[in-house]
Structure formats: structure tokens, C-alpha cells
Amino acid sequence: MSDEFDDLKHAMKAAMPAPDAAQKASHLAMAQKKFETLQGSADEARPTSDRPKTGIFRGVREMLSTLSTRGALTASTAFVALGLAVVVPDWRQAPQLFDAGYSVDEAQPVPVVRERAEADDTLGRAAPEAEMEIQEAPVIIVPEPLVQSAPVVSMQQDGAYTRAMPVPGDGALVQIEGDTEAFADADQNPLKVTADEPVSTFSIDVDTASYSFIRSALMNGQMPPVESVRIEEMINYFPYDYAEPQGDQPFETTVTVTDTPWNPDTQLLHIAIQGEKPALEDRPPLNLVFLIDTSGSMEAANKLPLLKQSLALMLPQLTEEDEIAIVTYAGSAGQVLEATSATDTDAILGALDNLSAGGSTNGEDGLRQAYSVAEGMAEEGEVTRVLLATDGDFNVGFFDPKRLEQFISDKRESGTYLSVLGFGRGNLDDEIMQTLAQNGNGQAAYIDTLSEAQKVLVDQLTGALFPIANDVKIQVEFNPGQIAEYRLIGYETRGLNRQDFNNDRVDAGDIGAGHTVTAIYEITPVGSPAVLTDDLRYGEVAASSDSDELGFFKLRYKAPGADNSRLIETPILAGGDVTDEMRFAMAIAGFGELLTDSPYLGDWSYDQAIALANASKGDDPFGYRAEAIRLMRLAESLDQ
Amino acid sequence: MPFRQGLTIGTRPITVMRMEPTNESLARAASDGDGAAFAQLLERQYDGIFSLAFRLSGSRADAEDLTQDVCTALPTKLQGFRGEARFTTWLWRVVVNAAHDRRRRAATRARHTEGWGDWEKNRRAGDSETSEAVDWLTQAMRSLPEDLRDTLALVLDDMTHEDAADVLGVSAGTISWRVSEAKKHLRALREREDQV
Numbered sequence: 001m002s003d004e005f006d007d008l009k010h011a012m013k014a015a016m017p018a019p020d021a022a023q024k025a026s027h028l029a030m031a032q033k034k035f036e037t038l039q040g041s042a043d044e045a046r047p048t049s050d051r052p053k054t055g056i057f058r059g060v061r062e063m064l065s066t067l068s069t070r071g072a073l074t075a076s077t078a079f080v081a082l083g084l085a086v087v088v089p090d091w092r093q094a095p096q097l098f099d100a101g102y103s104v105d106e107a108q109p110v111p112v113v114r115e116r117a118e119a120d121d122t123l124g125r126a127a128p129e130a131e132m133e134i135q136e137a138p139v140i141i142v143p144e145p146l147v148q149s150a151p152v153v154s155m156q157q158d159g160a161y162t163r164a165m166p167v168p169g170d171g172a173l174v175q176i177e178g179d180t181e182a183f184a185d186a187d188q189n190p191l192k193v194t195a196d197e198p199v200s201t202f203s204i205d206v207d208t209a210s211y212s213f214i215r216s217a218l219m220n221g222q223m224p225p226v227e228s229v230r231i232e233e234m235i236n237y238f239p240y241d242y243a244e245p246q247g248d249q250p251f252e253t254t255v256t257v258t259d260t261p262w263n264p265d266t267q268l269l270h271i272a273i274q275g276e277k278p279a280l281e282d283r284p285p286l287n288l289v290f291l292i293d294t295s296g297s298m299e300a301a302n303k304l305p306l307l308k309q310s311l312a313l314m315l316p317q318l319t320e321e322d323e324i325a326i327v328t329y330a331g332s333a334g335q336v337l338e339a340t341s342a343t344d345t346d347a348i349l350g351a352l353d354n355l356s357a358g359g360s361t362n363g364e365d366g367l368r369q370a371y372s373v374a375e376g377m378a379e380e381g382e383v384t385r386v387l388l389a390t391d392g393d394f395n396v397g398f399f400d401p402k403r404l405e406q407f408i409s410d411k412r413e414s415g416t417y418l419s420v421l422g423f424g425r426g427n428l429d430d431e432i433m434q435t436l437a438q439n440g441n442g443q444a445a446y447i448d449t450l451s452e453a454q455k456v457l458v459d460q461l462t463g464a465l466f467p468i469a470n471d472v473k474i475q476v477e478f479n480p481g482q483i484a485e486y487r488l489i490g491y492e493t494r495g496l497n498r499q500d501f502n503n504d505r506v507d508a509g510d511i512g513a514g515h516t517v518t519a520i521y522e523i524t525p526v527g528s529p530a531v532l533t534d535d536l537r538y539g540e541v542a543a544s545s546d547s548d549e550l551g552f553f554k555l556r557y558k559a560p561g562a563d564n565s566r567l568i569e570t571p572i573l574a575g576g577d578v579t580d581e582m583r584f585a586m587a588i589a590g591f592g593e594l595l596t597d598s599p600y601l602g603d604w605s606y607d608q609a610i611a612l613a614n615a616s617k618g619d620d621p622f623g624y625r626a627e628a629i630r631l632m633r634l635a636e637s638l639d640q
Numbered sequence: 641m642p643f644r645q646g647l648t649i650g651t652r653p654i655t656v657m658r659m660e661p662t663n664e665s666l667a668r669a670a671s672d673g674d675g676a677a678f679a680q681l682l683e684r685q686y687d688g689i690f691s692l693a694f695r696l697s698g699s700r701a702d703a704e705d706l707t708q709d710v711c712t713a714l715p716t717k718l719q720g721f722r723g724e725a726r727f728t729t730w731l732w733r734v735v736v737n738a739a740h741d742r743r744r745r746a747a748t749r750a751r752h753t754e755g756w757g758d759w760e761k762n763r764r765a766g767d768s769e770t771s772e773a774v775d776w777l778t779q780a781m782r783s784l785p786e787d788l789r790d791t792l793a794l795v796l797d798d799m800t801h802e803d804a805a806d807v808l809g810v811s812a813g814t815i816s817w818r819v820s821e822a823k824k825h826l827r828a829l830r831e832r833e834d835q836v
């Protein structure tokens with residue numbers, strides 16, 4: 001250490017004030033109050049939170065909560081007075097079931113194997129692995145009161161599960177496992193002052209994973225964690241019927257300005273992009289390589305079995321020209337199906353049936369093999385794509401995410417795309433999924449139910465598999481003479497630097513056939529009472545312009561396979577025809593803001609979001625929008 | 641204060657020692673709704689939050705505001721605590737992010753820099769040696785770019801480069817590089833001073 005460094009350290013110690021006792025007390029009290037309020041609202045959502053002293057049972061609860069499938073929910077309702085017995089063969093395998101930190105309700109019989117004398121830290125660090133073991137332990141429901149044999153925990157169910165929300169009837173299972181889910185945590189896009197920062201640049205996003213995740217949380221009776229909410233993915237989950245492209249353009253852009261539902265003094269700038277829908281018979285042949293994670297954690301009913309069902313649903317959409325290969329990865333990677341025509345359903349379904357889960361995840365080898373199979377299948381004029389189906393653990397092989405990213409973007413250059421289908425909950429690493437799909441020019445979708453599989457792999461298959469434009473970037477320059485402040489809703493993980501817009505080497509999102517993309521800005525006109533920032537006393541005077549344009553919209557995209565981008569530009573003017581499609585998108589934007597406790601909504605609440613969504617639901621052939629309204633209602637009652 | 645409690649598994653009585661709960665177990669219990677665990681956790685970490693807030697912001701008032709931000713955000717944030725990182729690593733990340741939020745908000749309101757820029761007002765009077773050291777600190781911190789300052793806020797408290805890397809979401813190599821950059825800055829500053 002240099003002298004300067006030590007000097008600095010000492011100076012820092014010397015300068016450090018002690019926290020003010022009164023301040024500290026008030027901060028602690030405030031935090032506690034916030035905590036209690038939050039719990040009050042979450043009680044309904046978290047059936048296990050109403051007995052605070054039973055923190056020790058977390059492990060058990062996690063096992064129990066894996067039972068919260070539809071069947072088990074009904075079952076546990078019936079057992080309210082009977083109790084549940086959970087059998088774990090070896091307690092030494094599940095040390096986290098008791099937690100040295102907590103005193104125990106004496107009424108509860110509790111399994112304890114030995115005294116915990118290790119350092120506290122070991123306990124905390126050991127927990128994640130231990131949780132894995134627990135999930136593999138058999139769970140048996142015994143419909144008899146408290147069966148007592150040596151290694152048995154019995155735990156009286158207090159009926160809390162009857163309040164959990166049942167899963168809708170599509171036969172698929174939703175389950176919550178250990179808390180190892182990771183999300184790409186980006187702060188909400190802040191309000192920007194037009195005079196300081198007139199230009200906003202971002203990449204489009206057609207992922208939908210966040211919406212499915214939110215749905216699955218709400219259906220389980222829990223408010224989704226704020227960092228799992230990506231509003232653009234919620235909005236773009238829904239197909240919209242925007243104006244269709246004319247002539248040679250692969251997509252049509254419509255920019256509309258209208259009143260903000262939640263603030264009479266601001267306006268929303270609604271940007272709609274509609275991809276062309278090429279005739280199905282004209283589509284190029286597809287080469288699909290399914291890279292299937294068959295590691296032990298994929299065994300759950302909502303993972304590998306759901307994946308098999310999903311692929312079976314998809315096959316009828318494909319033609320004789322299309323080819324499918326399957327590569328699995330677990331302890332070792334291997335190709336289980338040679339390139340096979342998609343109409344040879346017997347061979348494909350047979351190979352799927354033979355898959356079984358086991359071993360740890362060797363993502364790197366699997367990915368390399370999948371790409372090499374894909375390259376073998378690719379021919380001129382065909383679309384080649386690797387579809388990675390995983391529950392998100394990519395923990396063997398690429399230790400360095402940067403290397404993984406690099407590998408995938410290199411492959412993208414070679415013309416093989418990558419999409420990611422996420423299955424199950426528990427160790428879904430949302431951030432890795434995002435990174436993979438973004439770098440592979442693909443889509444990340446999260447499949448939690450068979451009906452979601454139908455949406456992604458059947459109803460919107462063409463969009464998911466056939467790109468019509470790559471690296472689509474949007475840049476909006478606001479006119480400081482008209483717009484005082486603006487804020488992009490969502491797209492936090494998609495922000496680009498201003499100079500990236502014209503740099504064709506910077507990667508961005510892609511649009512598939514028939515896809516729609518929506519982006520919404522909330523804008524505050526100059527002189528509006530909603531302006532939040534004051535003028536600077538000493539700031540330079542903003543360049544004034546007589547133009548009545550609100551701003552200027554620019555979009556760059558590349559035709560698939562092209563190196564150079566094309567530019568679309570149009571001035572943004574007030575007005576435009578507001579359709580129900582746009583209103584529905586705004587209702588979803590508002591819903592997302594409510595879920596993230598956005599400070600910009602004022603008194604606008606779920607009631608208004610529901611009313612707006614209901615009024616603008618329009619034609620809803622697949623029932624997606626009706627489902628969204630049901631979710632809003634659920635969130636409203638959970639968020640009390 | 642350990643206490644003993646008789647428990648039964650099957651028919652065998654077993655005794656458990658109660659130990660001070662770990663941060664991680666408190667955090668998990670708190671995220672499950674245990675108010676007492678939350679209170680204990682925050683009480684335990686409060687001074688650490690405040691001191692990091694001070695190292696990040698450079699003034700008592702800012703540190704208090706920042707600490708308040710963190711305290712109010714924690715109940716919600718805790719629900720996202722996944723337990724895969726050490727609790728303190730996670731917590732320092734929350735504090736650093738809150739500091740960034742604050743800087744960003746401040747930057748949109750006014751163009752002057754807050755925090756280490758406003759040091760003079762907050763300098764402790766009295767002991768002239770301390771005051772000189774503090775001057776040097778202010779000047780040094782102010783001369784550093786933001787990312788180096790954040791890095792120093794962590795490593796000046798004897799945090800390892802690996803831990804600081806975890807908190808800031810960069811590699812340990814980056815931290816080491818930043819620290820050596822910061823040292824270079826400091827040395828240059830000292831030399832310039834010595835010439836005066």
C-alpha cells in the first residue's frame with residue numbers, strides 16, 4: 001500500500017462521523033413501519049408468512065410449496081385438519097431444515113440432528129446446495145394425523161394453503177422452489193429533462209419472459225418481485241393489430257401522441273411497429289436444433305415433461321422441408337436425434353420420450369455441439385436456429401459469462417440464431433437467459449404452462465423463428481421548445497448510447513415475421529403543471545425553435561443477413577388516431593408501473609387499469625387480454 | 641444469550657443451542673415476513689450502512705439522506721434477496737445503487753455536483769491536524785472520477801478486492817486496476833502539492 005493510500009484511509013477514519021442517535025431511531029422506526037405495511041399487504045400472498053416464529057421451517061415449507069400444484073392444492077385443502085407428513089430419508093442431507101438462528105415454537109415437533117456448532121457463516125453459505133438436495137428428496141403426503149417414525153417431520157397445516165390461488169385449468173403445473181432466481185436488475189428509466197438530454201436511444205425488445213413470470217407469481221398468490229417486472233416485455237407479450245406495412249418495407253411504424261391515462265397534464269407518445277406477415281407457404285425451410293437441458297433439476301413436471309408436450313404441439317406447424325435435431329446436455333452432452341424431417345413425428349417424439357433428467361449441467365459442451373449440428377444442417381436460403389430449453393442453470397463450462405456472450409455473438413455472425421425457452425421456476429437465471437437471447441438475435445420466452453407453449457411455439461411460431469429485420473434501434477430526439485421532460489416506460493435493460501444508433505456494429509433486438517413492438521414515452525409539454533424540474537438559474541438558455549414538432553423519430557434496421565443498416569425517419573406531431581390496440585398497450589404499461597410502485601402514477605390504481613383494459617380489449621381471439629385483466633384483478637387484491 | 645430448549649424427534653429428546661442468527665438467516669426470515677428478524681437485522685447493519693453512505697457521499701447530511709433512502713427501500717428490496725450472495729455484499733450493492741440514484745436525481749435537478757464537492761461546509765472544525773487530513777481527503781476524493789471514488793468507498797473499509805468486485809458487479813481485476821489508478825491519482829496530487 002502506498003503512503004497516499006494509507007493517508008486517505010486514516011483521513012477517512014478521522015472524518016467519519018458517528019450516526020446521530022435520534023436520526024438512527026427515526027430511520028429504524030420508519031423502516032419497521034414500512035416493513036409491517038408491506039407484510040400486511042403480503043399476508044394473503046404469502047401463505048407461509050403468518051407464523052413469523054417458524055422461520056426454522058423454511059426448508060420444509062419449500063418442500064411443501066412444491067406441492068402447490070392444482071391437485072395438491074385441493075389435496076392440502078382437504079388435509080387442513082389432518083396435517084401433512086413429509087418424509088426425508090436422511091436428515092444429514094438436509095441440514096438447512098433447521099436454522100440455528102431461530103427459537104422454535106414448542107408445540108411443533110422439530111427435527112434436529114445434532115448441535116450446530118459451526119461458524120454462522122457456513123450455515124448461510126451451505127444453504128443453496130442443501131436446497132438442491134431437498135428438492136430431490138421424495139415428498140409423500142400421508143392423509144393421516146401425524147405419522148411418527150424416526151425421520152419424520154410433521155407439521156400441522158393451518159389451512160393457509162387454501163388461500164393460495166389455484167392454477168388455471170390447462171393441466172400444467174406451476175411450482176415455486178428455492179429462491180435462486182436471478183433477474184437482470186435495472187433501475188426504472190429516470191425522468192429526463194429535454195434541455196439536458198434531448199436524445200433517447202434504445203434497442204427494441206420482443207422478449208416475453210417477464211410477463212409469463214409475473215403471471216406465474218400472481219397465480220401463485222404472490223406479488224412478483226419488482227426486479228422481475230420489465231414493462232416492455234409485458235406490453236410486447238400481446239399481439240397488436242397495428243397498421244400493416246406497405247410496399248417493400250418489412251415493417252410499418254406508427255407514432256401517436258395522446259393523453260396519459262394516469263396524468264391529465266402529460267401525454268403518451270406511443271410508437272407501434274408492425275412486422276410484415278409473409279405468406280406461410282413462402283417461408284424458407286427451417287433447421288431447428290433443440291438443445292435440451294436434461295440436468296437433474298429439469299425433472300419437475302413443469303420442466304422436461306412440459307417441454308416434451310410443447311414440442312409435440314409444435315410439430316404439426318412444420319413441414320416436410322423442415323428439419324429437427326435434438327442435442328441434450330447434462331453431465332455429458334450428446335446428440336440424441338440426427339437431423340430428421342419434421343414430418344417424421346414418430347422418430348422425433350420417440351427421441352423426446354427417451355429423454356430423462358439426471359446429472360449436472362454442462363452448458364458449454366452442449367452449446368458447442370448444438371451449434372456444430374446446426375452448422376451441418378444449414379444450407380443456402382434456410383433459416384437455422386438453436387432453441388435452448390433450460391431452467392436457467394448454466395453452471396458448468398463457461399465460468400465467465402463474458403466468454404459465453406462472446407461465443408454466442410460469434411455464432412450469430414455465422415448466421416445461426418439462438419432462442420431461449422425458460423422452463424420452471426426456482427433457479428431460472430433470467431439474466432443469463434436475457435444475455436443469451438439478446439446476443440443470439442433471438443427471443444427469450446418463459447414457458448410456464450401448456451397454453452404458453454401454444455402461444456410461443458404454435459400461434460406465434462413464425463414470428464419466433466423467422467426474422468424479418470435485425471438490429472432494430474430507435475432514437476427519438478425531443479424538441480425542447482415543446483417537450484420539457486420525458487421518460488421511456490420500460491426498456492431499462494435495452495438502453496443504448498446516443499452514438500450507438502448509427503454504429504452498425506452495435507447489436508440490438510430483432511423483429512420476427514408478424515411481430516409487433518410497442519414503446520411508450522410519457523412526455524410533459526413545456527408549461528404543463530406536471531413539469532417536475534425547475535429551470536436552472538444559471539443554466540444556458542435552451543436553443544429555441546419555432547417548430548411545432550414534438551420531436552423526431554428515427555429507426556435503424558438491417559435486412560436479415562445484411563451488414564449495413566437502413567434508416568427510417570419521421571417527425572413526431574401531436575395527435576394521430578388512437579386505437580383500442582394502443583389503449584390496451586397503455587393499460588398494460590400502467591399495470592407494469594403499478595407492479596413496480598412507480599412514483600409517476602399519482603392516485604391511478606388497479607381499478608382504472610382494469611377499466612381501461614376492459615374498454616380497449618377489442619378482438620381477443622386467443623384470450624390473452626382477458627387473462628391480463630384477470631391478473632390485474634389478482635394483483636389488486638394481493639397488493640392491498 | 642444462548643438458551644436451551646428440549647425438542648423431540650421421534651421419541652428421542654434433543655437439545656439445541658441457540659446461537660446468534662446469521663445475517664443470511666435473518667434476511668431470509670425477514671423476507672418471509674418476520675418483523676423481529678427485520679428489526680434485528682437492520683439494527684445490526686445500520687452503522688455499517690451509514691458509514692458506507694458517508695464514504696460514498698462525503699457529507700453527514702448526504703449520508704443521512706442516503707441512509708434513509710436505504711432504510712425505506714430495504715423492506716421491499718429484501719423480498720428480492722436470493723440468499724446466493726452474502727447478505728452484506730447484497731446490502732452494500734443496495735447502498736451503492738441508492739447512492740447512484742441519488743446522484744442521478746441530483747444531476748437532473750441541478751448541475752453542480754453534490755457530495756464530495758460540498759465538503760467545505762461540513763468540515764469538522766477543531767483539531768488542526770485532523771482538519772488538515774480531512775482537507776487532503778476531500779481534495780483527494782473530489783479529484784477522483786466517480787467509479788474510482790465508489791471503489792475507494794468500499795476498499796478503504798478494508799474490504800477485499802473480491803468482495804468489492806461482487807458489490808459493484810465488476811471483476812476483481814477491474815477493482816485492482818481502479819485501486820492502482822486511484823493510487824496514481826493520489827500520488828500525482830501529492831507531488832503537485834509538494835511542489836507548491
